Amino acid sequence: xxxxxxxxxxxxxxxxxxxxxxxxxxxxxxxxxxxxxxxxxxxxxxxxxxxxxxxxxxxxxxxxxxxxxxxxxxxxxxxxxxxxxxxxxxxxxxxxxxxxxxxxxxxxxxxxxxxxxxxxxxxxxxxxxxxxxxxxxxxxxxxxxxxxxxxxxxxxxxxxxxxxxxxxxxxxxxxxxxxxxxxxxxxxxxxxxxxxxxxxxxxxxxxxxxxxxxxxxxxxxxxxxxxxxxxxxxxxxxxxxxxxxxxxxxxxxxxxxxxxxxxxxxxxxxxxxxxxxxxxxxxxxxxxxxxxxxxxxxxxxxxxxxxxxxxxxxxxxxxxxxxxxxxxxxxxxxxxxxxxxxxxxxxxxxxxxxxxxxxxxxxxxxxxxxxxxxxxxxxxxxxxxxxxxxxxxxxxxxxxxxxxxxxxxxxxxxxxxxxxxxxxxxxxxxxxxxxxxxxxxxxxxxxxxxxxxxxxxxxxxxxxxxxxxxxxxxxxxxxxxxxxxxxxx
Amino acid sequence: xxxxxxxxxxxxxxxxxxxxxxxxxxxxxxxxxxxxxxxxxxxxxxxxxxxxxxxxxxxxxxxxxxxxxxxxxxxxxxxxxxxxxxxxxxxxxxxxxxxxxxxxxxxxxxxxxxxxxxxxxxxxxxxxxxxxxxxxxxxxxxxxxxxxxxxxxxxxxxxxxxxxxxxxxxxxxxxxxxxxxxxxxxxxxxxxxxxxxxxxxxxxxxxxxxxxxxxxxxxxxxxxxxxxxxxxxxxxxxxxxxxxxxxxxxxxxxxxxxxxxxxxxxxxxxxxxxxxxxxxxxxxxxxxxx
Ligand code: SF4
Ligand code: SF4
Numbered sequence: 001x002x003x004x005x006x007x008x009x010x011x012x013x014x015x016x017x018x019x020x021x022x023x024x025x026x027x028x029x030x031x032x033x034x035x036x037x038x039x040x041x042x043x044x045x046x047x048x049x050x051x052x053x054x055x056x057x058x059x060x061x062x063x064x065x066x067x068x069x070x071x072x073x074x075x076x077x078x079x080x081x082x083x084x085x086x087x088x089x090x091x092x093x094x095x096x097x098x099x100x101x102x103x104x105x106x107x108x109x110x111x112x113x114x115x116x117x118x119x120x121x122x123x124x125x126x127x128x129x130x131x132x133x134x135x136x137x138x139x140x141x142x143x144x145x146x147x148x149x150x151x152x153x154x155x156x157x158x159x160x161x162x163x164x165x166x167x168x169x170x171x172x173x174x175x176x177x178x179x180x181x182x183x184x185x186x187x188x189x190x191x192x193x194x195x196x197x198x199x200x201x202x203x204x205x206x207x208x209x210x211x212x213x214x215x216x217x218x219x220x221x222x223x224x225x226x227x228x229x230x231x232x233x234x235x236x237x238x239x240x241x242x243x244x245x246x247x248x249x250x251x252x253x254x255x256x257x258x259x260x261x262x263x264x265x266x267x268x269x270x271x272x273x274x275x276x277x278x279x280x281x282x283x284x285x286x287x288x289x290x291x292x293x294x295x296x297x298x299x300x301x302x303x304x305x306x307x308x309x310x311x312x313x314x315x316x317x318x319x320x321x322x323x324x325x326x327x328x329x330x331x332x333x334x335x336x337x338x339x340x341x342x343x344x345x346x347x348x349x350x351x352x353x354x355x356x357x358x359x360x361x362x363x364x365x366x367x368x369x370x371x372x373x374x375x376x377x378x379x380x381x382x383x384x385x386x387x388x389x390x391x392x393x394x395x396x397x398x399x400x401x402x403x404x405x406x407x408x409x410x411x412x413x414x415x416x417x418x419x420x421x422x423x424x425x426x427x428x429x430x431x432x433x434x435x436x437x438x439x440x441x442x443x444x445x446x447x448x449x450x451x452x453x454x455x456x457x458x459x460x461x462x463x464x465x466x467x468x469x470x471x472x473x474x475x476x477x478x479x480x481x482x483x484x485x486x487x488x489x
Numbered sequence: 490x491x492x493x494x495x496x497x498x499x500x501x502x503x504x505x506x507x508x509x510x511x512x513x514x515x516x517x518x519x520x521x522x523x524x525x526x527x528x529x530x531x532x533x534x535x536x537x538x539x540x541x542x543x544x545x546x547x548x549x550x551x552x553x554x555x556x557x558x559x560x561x562x563x564x565x566x567x568x569x570x571x572x573x574x575x576x577x578x579x580x581x582x583x584x585x586x587x588x589x590x591x592x593x594x595x596x597x598x599x600x601x602x603x604x605x606x607x608x609x610x611x612x613x614x615x616x617x618x619x620x621x622x623x624x625x626x627x628x629x630x631x632x633x634x635x636x637x638x639x640x641x642x643x644x645x646x647x648x649x650x651x652x653x654x655x656x657x658x659x660x661x662x663x664x665x666x667x668x669x670x671x672x673x674x675x676x677x678x679x680x681x682x683x684x685x686x687x688x689x690x691x692x693x694x695x696x697x698x699x700x701x702x703x704x705x706x707x708x709x710x711x712x713x714x715x716x717x718x719x720x721x722x723x724x725x726x727x728x729x730x731x732x733x734x735x736x737x738x739x740x741x742x743x744x745x746x747x748x749x750x751x752x753x754x755x756x757x758x759x760x761x762x763x764x765x766x767x768x769x770x771x772x773x774x775x776x777x778x779x
Contacts, residue, residue, distance in 0.1 A: 381618065382618070383616070383617055383618025383620060384616075384618050384619075384620035384627070384629055387620075387627065387629040387630050387776065387777075388630065388730060388731070389630055389631045389632075389730075389731075390630065390631055390632045390726065390729035390730055390731050391729065391730065392730045395629075395630075395776060397629070397775070397776055425776075427590070427596070427774040427776070428590040428591065428593060428596045428774065447593070448597065450600075450774055450776075452776045
């Protein structure tokens with residue numbers, strides 16, 4: 001009685017809805033060049049993800065010896081020989097820029113290479129499919145079993161299979177979350193703590209979150225993530241150009257498609273037929289369940305599996321392979337016009353991307369190699385900004401924060417330039433007799449000093465004069481400076 | 490609900506059968522996910538009532554099965570904090586105040602604790618940054634009525650000045666005018682003399698010799714023959730550039746006429762010993778310490 005028909009549907013009933021109810025995809029197993037590339041890349045990606053936290057790196061006593069570590073409590077990020085402080089988040093910005101430029105470059109060369117081979121969503125979904133196939137069988141079997149289960153034919157065997165599949169999925173998901181937290185603490189210790197239930201609650205919470213997201217995204221959402229949730233297909237569609245190589249059905253070679261028998265008959269009659277035998281293998285293997293022969297489409301993650309599927313068909317019928325392959329429309333048009341194919345990996349767009357990547361990379365490397373291992377920040381006291389002393393002299397107070405990013409303790413001197421005869425006094429420091437008191441900063445530490453600057457009584461000063469704090473490493477001569485002002489009451 | 494199943498001609502949706510002035514209500518139910526979310530929040534709320542303190546009663550409130558109370562959880566946090574700081578605070582309690590500044594970590598701790606205590610207790614008079622005000626000394630400068638060594642500062646904080654505590658600093662500036670010791674014109678003369686001690690200009694035609702004599706007879710006992718003051722008595726140095734109550738002639742005359750006797754309370758009974766120590770370190774490190 002409450003049957004609902006929206007006015008918009010009445011008017012535009014012919015248009016496709018914005019969101020189609022999901023059709024379960026049952027991709028068939030396939031083997032071939034691209035499948036084996038995908039297996040290898042999967043092994044590499046998962047291997048890096050799961051094993052990297054266990055790689056050790058000797059940084060000396062007291063420093064963590066994990067090669068890649070995000071040390072949140074101490075606010076440090078370690079990446080092999082690099083150690084970043086929170087002040088240096090711009091390196092991460094740089095990395096993000098590099099990542100997007102690489103993505104653009106990949107896109108200009110070969111379309112959604114990222115989506116098809118490297119994206120975590122693809123890698124984990126692929127792994128989940130492998131598990132599913134192992135337990136429930138290949139495409140036909142899975143479809144048959146699902147149909148039977150939908151009809152209420154739930155057998156013990158079916159229950160066992162489903163339970164086994166979900167258990168293994170959950171285990172993989174749990175390991176995914178488990179590996180994630182290992183990046184935030186000493187991995188071997190944390191593994192031991194996790195096994196003995198001694199680990200911090202936060203670790204369990206994060207493992208829980210990642211277990212859940214992995215299980216849901218790779219087990220249930222699958223291609224839906226690529227089609228409806230991920231922004232990259234939309235962005236890449238806007239970034240791509242006619243020269244980019246995409247997984248393409250070469251309709252110039254495939255059409256007119258028809259069955260092998262019919263094709264022979266038609267050929268005998270002198271009609272032109274294509275190589276596609278309409279076996280629908282390319283659709284059966286597609287993890288997003290689309291027909292690549294309909295041309296380039298948003299749902300295609302360009303995993304290349306349909307290439308493998310079609311190649312094996314072509315082999316069987318004795319035709320050259322790559323009826324589906326990495327190609328572009330320009331070549332299709334050229335072949336149809338009888339011209340030779342051309343490929344242009346080097347063109348202004350790709351040159352620009354490579355140049356940008358090299359440029360940003362070089363800037364980052366330069367910044368990394370020449371970055372200051374000694375740093376100083378100065379904060380002027382606000383209340384009061386200046387004090388008049390009994391002999392008429394003026395004094396200003398500052399909070400000076402010294403950063404020693406070196407792995408050794410260092411002795412530095414605190415000097416101030418800008419006003420003649422300025423006296424520097426560091427509270428709690430006994431080398432205050434000199435005009436450049438020296439201070440010791442522990443390795444990999446910050447030191448906060450309270451520094452008083454006193455001008456001579458009879459000197460004439462502006463309301464505000466610039467001063468420069470000059471911190472000098474006694475050992476290496478390295479200098480860090482900071483500007484501030486000296487004000488009068 | 491009526492069993493009215495009229496279908497609206499324009500939208501094709503059934504109506505609820507309600508009509509006001511010819512306007513009919515369409516029956517467009519909420520999406521299921523929306524309703525489920527709504528029900529879930531209701532169940533959540535009921536669970537919340539059971540688990541956490543929720544309902545006010547005539548005397549008190551339902552305490553919830555978890556027995557949670559925000560006051561108790563704050564108390565736990567505070568206890569943990571004390572435990573965390575325990576070792577350092579124990580050192581702070583026993584170490585002589587003069588040695589604290591030699592250990593950077595201890596100095597930082599004492600300064601932090603002192604700063605917080607200063608904000609709570611001292612800032613109302615001395616200002617949040619200890620810049621002081623008229624009658625309330627600036628603790629950043631180097632002029633100290635009762636001494637600026639760290640031990641002296643601590644003593645002043647502990648017992649105060651003219652606070653009534655047995656160990657408090659004592660010493661009053663007498664009311665020379667009000668008590669009839671000096672005549673008004675003598676006060677003007679000695680006021681000008683005092684101003685001249687710190688290099689301030691004097692009134693034209695004032696009798697320097699007479700001022701000097703009045704000073705020697707009445708003021709030198711506390712402020713010293715040279716006017717440099719006496720910290721034992723809290724008598725300020727009159728030759729420097731810092732004037733607690735102001736240096737203009739009228740103010741100086743008022744001071745001599747009515748006397749001064751600012752009160753600093755004793756904190757010994759209100760703050761614990763480590764806090765007083767931390768306060769002394771903080772004030773000393775403001776820069777005025779000697
Ligand atoms: S159409 Fe081919 S390349 Fe695209 S997602 Fe499907 S199998 Fe992968
Ligand atoms: S696998 Fe190849 S031959 Fe078979 S339908 Fe697809 S494109 Fe045609």
